[in-house]
Amino acid sequence: MKIDVNHITMIYPSGKKALQDVSVHAKSPSFIGILGPNGAGKTTLMKLLIAGLLPTKGEILLDDKPLPAQEQYLKSQLGYLPQSFGLYEELTVWQFLDYMAALKSIKGKAAIEEVLEQTSMTGLKRTRIRNLSGGQRQRVGIAQALLGSPQLVILDEPTVGLDPEERVKFRNIFSEMAQDKIVLLSTHIVEDVQAVCSRVLVIHGGQLLFDGLPAALIAQTEKHVGVYLTQPDAPVPEGCQLVSKIHTAQGIRCRIVAERLPACAQTVEPTLEDAYLYCIHAFGRTGKGDFAHETVS
Ligand SMILES: Nc1ncnc2c1ncn2[C@@H]1O[C@H](COP(=O)(O)OP(=O)(O)OP(=O)(O)O)[C@@H](O)[C@H]1O
Ligand SMILES: [Mg+2]
Structure with a gap:
């Protein structure tokens, strides 16, 4: 898979310019961390990449074709963890993942077992979501993003609110993920990028300030x-x-x-x-x- 973000500017209907002339190119395999303070434009960039927003200027190409024409293909290859993620409190972990799998047209139970295993949630699969800790909920969010082994994984602040032990688990999930994907994760936690990403983007005030190897930064x-x-x-x-x-x-x-x-x-x-x-x-x-x-x- 290949993504080309070409000179994207995003101005919200309110007039707020959230991104200005941002270009990013990635092909699999890539593990990319997006760092930036609050309001930098990280979520906006991710929403543009999942075709949840249309850019004001510029274009996004997926495998050399414009994103709007590739929406079906994108949906079949995308795993997305939004920044604020509503979970169905009364469902068990298994029921929730089964429901998400149905939405993604993923058949069979093997895919669910696989993501439970990957996120160390197998022992909690019969627990209701309302009884999970914050870190465990976050892992359910990551698990649903990994359903069906998507080629493009976009995680918006997956480690927010996690204690150090949960963050270590998160890093283990990453190291065990197939190294054939494009993974983008946004975070405020620099250590997470250092631990799991081979490339870092720094966004501030809607501008891309850096794109390269952590060692180069x-x-x-x-x-x-x-x-x-x-x-x-x-x-x-x-x-x-x-x-x-x-x-x-x-x-x-x-x-x-x-x-x-x-x-x-x-x-x-x-x-x-x-x-x-x-x-x-x-x-x-x-x-x-x-x-x-x-x-x-
Ligand atoms: N729907 C919207 N309408 C108007 N302005 C918006 C909208 N969504 C975001 N913004 C503004 O665009 C800018 C970028 O927001 P964005 O959510 O992309 O930042 P972020 O880097 O994800 O921040 P955070 O780290 O707090 O999640 C901010 O100034 C924000 O207030
Ligand atoms: Mg955000």
């Missing part, structure tokens, strides 16, 4: 991350973005990202989280992405 942040010791209530130096502030025996240890680090800061190796924050910070400073767009095929 980190490499662009070299020499822009520093630490220094300071006193309580001391202001963060101008032009710097605070990443973390830790109380230590020696004083308060601040970690910052900045275009030019202040003299007091000692340069340290960037993490993916630093790199993401620096990307957003650079955009805020200049109003445009300073970061290169790496082409990944």
Whole structure:
């Protein structure tokens, strides 16, 4: 499968511009993480990809044909977990998946057993959804997206609200997924992208600021991350973005990202989280992405 998002601009009827001139190209296999703050445009991009919205400008091609003409094919190949996902509280996990399978015209019980296994939900298949924890519900949501082994899997914030143990389970689901799909997942949690994605998109203010390997995003942040010791209530130096502030025996240890680090800061190796924050910070400073767009095929 191949997807080409060509120069998409999305303006909602309210006049809100949610995406501006975004282009993304992907072919299977691809595991792509979409990072961006609240309101960045992540869900809008995903809704455009599932043909739930029509772009104001630009076009999306699925296997070289425009998306509107490919809707049947898209539906047969798509697994989608929306950001807000209503589950039928009175159904058991099995009944819910059986219902979703029927909607997707998937016959037989094997497909349901398979996704239960993949999401470690087999032991809970007779439990009513209203009795599940938040993390277990999220896994049911992922399970329905994986029904029928779709070629395109779009997960909008699949790890939101999960505790660290559930997030590890989520990563295991990913590592066991067939490596022949295009998977797009949006998240605020940089570690999840680091753990499961080979490619990262950073979206902010409706613009694509970065598209490439996580390592390339980190490499662009070299020499822009520093630490220094300071006193309580001391202001963060101008032009710097605070990443973390830790109380230590020696004083308060601040970690910052900045275009030019202040003299007091000692340069340290960037993490993916630093790199993401620096990307957003650079955009805020200049109003445009300073970061290169790496082409990944
Ligand atoms: N139906 C809509 N009508 C008008 N504006 C909308 C609509 N949906 C989203 N927006 C606006 O478009 C922008 C992008 O929203 P979107 O939901 O795509 O962001 P997001 O990156 O998914 O954010 P979050 O991390 O909070 O889920 C926001 O400013 C939002 O308020
Ligand atoms: Mg969203």
